[in-house]
């Protein structure tokens with residue numbers, strides 16, 4: 001998955017197009033995510049005890065990762081994500097890091 005929890009993303013299609021939000025949850029199998037404040041659904045919650053009122057709670061709905069772009073925390077632009085393999089000279093473990101296709105920095 002190119003998107004991680006905590007990433008800031010730009011929505012590029014659907015009713016929340018051009019809005020930004022933070023990833024709250026990633027569902028890798030479905031290739032969908034929950035984004036803070038995006039695709040809000042109102043869900044009614046039943047009262048737990050008698051005498052209490054039911055509530056309408058706003059919850060983000062899932063959206064497909066194809067409907068969003070990552071916003072690079074370094075250059076603040078909406079970008080595609082690339083990868084870079086870093087191999088330490090001391091013979092340590094190789095690590096794969098995400099890079100911004102716009103500015104080339106690690107993200």
Ligand SMILES: [Zn+2]
Pocket residue numbers: 072073074075076077079100101102103104105
């Ligand atoms: Zn960047």
